[in-house]
Amino acid sequence: MTTLGRIVTKLNLIAGEWLAGESEIENRNPSDLSDLVGMFAQASADQLDATLDQARIAQAEWEAYGPERKQAVLMNIGNELMSRAKELGTLLAREEGKPQAEGKGEVYRAGQFFTYYAAECLRQIGENADSVRPGVEIDVRREAVGVVAIISPWNFPTATASWKIAPALCYGNAVVWKPANITPASAVALTEIIARQDIPKGLFSLVMGSGRSIGQRLVESPKVNAISFTGSVPVGKGIASAAIQNLTKVQMEMGSKNALAVMDDADLDLAVTLALGGAFGGTGQKCTASSRLVVHAGIHDAFVEKLVAGAQALKVGHALEQGTQMGPVVSEQQLQENLAYVDLGQSEGAELACGGQRLDMPHDGFYMSPGVFLNTTNDMRINREEMFAPLTSVIKVDSYDEALRVVNDTNFGLTSGIVTQNLARATHFRRNARTGVVTVNLPTAGTDYHVPFGGRGDSSYGPREQGKAAAEFYTTVKTAYISAGTPV
Numbered sequence: 001m002t003t004l005g006r007i008v009t010k011l012n013l014i015a016g017e018w019l020a021g022e023s024e025i026e027n028r029n030p031s032d033l034s035d036l037v038g039m040f041a042q043a044s045a046d047q048l049d050a051t052l053d054q055a056r057i058a059q060a061e062w063e064a065y066g067p068e069r070k071q072a073v074l075m076n077i078g079n080e081l082m083s084r085a086k087e088l089g090t091l092l093a094r095e096e097g098k099p100q101a102e103g104k105g106e107v108y109r110a111g112q113f114f115t116y117y118a119a120e121c122l123r124q125i126g127e128n129a130d131s132v133r134p135g136v137e138i139d140v141r142r143e144a145v146g147v148v149a150i151i152s153p154w155n156f157p158t159a160t161a162s163w164k165i166a167p168a169l170c171y172g173n174a175v176v177w178k179p180a181n182i183t184p185a186s187a188v189a190l191t192e193i194i195a196r197q198d199i200p201k202g203l204f205s206l207v208m209g210s211g212r213s214i215g216q217r218l219v220e221s222p223k224v225n226a227i228s229f230t231g232s233v234p235v236g237k238g239i240a241s242a243a244i245q246n247l248t249k250v251q252m253e254m255g256s257k258n259a260l261a262v263m264d265d266a267d268l269d270l271a272v273t274l275a276l277g278g279a280f281g282g283t284g285q286k287c288t289a290s291s292r293l294v295v296h297a298g299i300h301d302a303f304v305e306k307l308v309a310g311a312q313a314l315k316v317g318h319a320l321e322q323g324t325q326m327g328p329v330v331s332e333q334q335l336q337e338n339l340a341y342v343d344l345g346q347s348e349g350a351e352l353a354c355g356g357q358r359l360d361m362p363h364d365g366f367y368m369s370p371g372v373f374l375n376t377t378n379d380m381r382i383n384r385e386e387m388f389a390p391l392t393s394v395i396k397v398d399s400y401d402e403a404l405r406v407v408n409d410t411n412f413g414l415t416s417g418i419v420t421q422n423l424a425r426a427t428h429f430r431r432n433a434r435t436g437v438v439t440v441n442l443p444t445a446g447t448d449y450h451v452p453f454g455g456r457g458d459s460s461y462g463p464r465e466q467g468k469a470a471a472e473f474y475t476t477v478k479t480a481y482i483s484a485g486t487p488v
């Protein structure tokens with residue numbers, strides 16, 4: 001363990017040992033840059049290789065554990081996360097910037113992923129069939145893929161990692177986890193819980209480090225059998241290119257440009273509430289954020305008036321302060337990108353009705369006011385590129401048919417939603433929206449853990465995550481043919 005002043009550097013978990021790295025980074029609170037969250041070790045290439053070797057050994061041992069023993073491990077992790085949701089949610093909010101309540105909710109949800117997959121450990125039932133050959137039976141079962149690399153983002157540092165780690169362990173795999181370097185404290189906290197369980201040495205590894213160095217080495221390694229990634233499209237494409245060199249299985253969740261369609265028959269207050277929550281929850285830094293609001297002309301003016309008033313009323317502040325509804329942006333770089341999109345939108349002809357400015361606050365941090373663009377068209381770059389910002393655009397349409405066309409006119413396809421009281425429109429939308437997730441009178445953000453999650457187009461690649469669908473990625477199918485050998 002190394003120390004900087006009174007700060008103890010948090011270490012990586014390498015082949016079952018907590019080890020210092022080749023360097024360290026500091027992690028600061030985006031709500032208050034004078035608050036040093038901690039110092040974090042950066043794994044070396046040799047450490048990565050060593051932990052991958054040990055993971056291979058541990059994986060065979062873990063796969064042979066009985067289902068009840070695996071179930072107990074996952075249940076313990078889930079229960080601890082849920083019981084410590086406030087404490088760990090506060091840590092998460094401190095390093096990521098989302099309001100404390102959202103941090104607590106995220107950690108609790110992460111716990112639910114583990115308890116859900118704890119139960120799945122006991123539900124791994126295969127298929128059997130008679131062969132077309134007389135006297136021969138067929139047994140079809142799923143087996144672990146092997147060593148899984150998990151690369152997770154900063155916006156949901158605990159939940160996203162957990163919805164990958166929990167099924168990976170449930171189905172008998174070893175995990176080497178590279179979390180985002182912006183949110184290492186949450187990663188260490190989760191790893192500490194996992195490392196205390198009854199698991200083989202080296203089954204679970206934490207390799208903190210930058211994506212470009214340790215992340216790239218991890219995805220290029222022939223010692224990895226499968227890669228699950230959540231992040232941006234360009235990085236995802238690079239990971240897929242690296243993975244194909246080794247024919248490594250890959251699953252990726254990337255960006256989106258989700259639309260919420262607001263129809264002229266919508267409940268106005270509900271529509272505004274859904275739009276505000278979807279656009280500005282998590283400071284707009286969600287792959288499921290409602291960044292396009294496709295609004296019917298019949299309700300447009302009333303909706304816009306309430307939307308802008310609602311955005312202006314949102315309390316932006318320190319993530320850990322009571323009453324904060326929207327925390328800071330995660331980093332200076334992200335803030336600068338957001339402000340560049342504000343300029344771009346205006347240069348494209350959009351009207352900035354409110355917000356979109358850097359805010360001076362009592363604490364030095366990455367604060368920005370929630371912004372609403374009006375009079376936008378779907379071909380503007382602000383409506384085509386993922387901004388990951390507290391910015392949303394209103395696109396006015398004259399009919400339901402036009403709304404659906406606009407919703408579907410995107411390279412992405414993660415979530416979409418409609419606000420309407422018309423059953424026929426709701427049903428038609430649910431059937432014709434080209435997204436992996438579709439919602440009716442609900443936000444575009446916020447999904448359950450026991451059902452599939454993923455998108456179409458540039459949003460996703462490979463099998464779906466979560467629920468029983470996760471088995472497709474974290475297992476490989478074996479078909480066994482069995483004959484008694486001699487006729488009875």
Ligand code: NDP
Pocket residue numbers: 151152153154155178179180181182209210211212214215216217219230231232233235236238239253254255256286287386387388
């Ligand atoms: P990235 O895609 O760069 O990062 C996601 C994860 O991938 C991080 O753990 C990162 O590590 C890692 N990574 C980066 N480069 C490589 C690489 N070459 N090989 C392996 N792993 C790598 O996202 P950013 O954090 O930079 O955010 C940029 C944009 O991406 C956002 O503005 C947003 O549009 C989108 N994004 C989408 C997310 C989603 O949920 N769909 C989540 C996060 C971002 P590290 O950060 O430590 O370098």
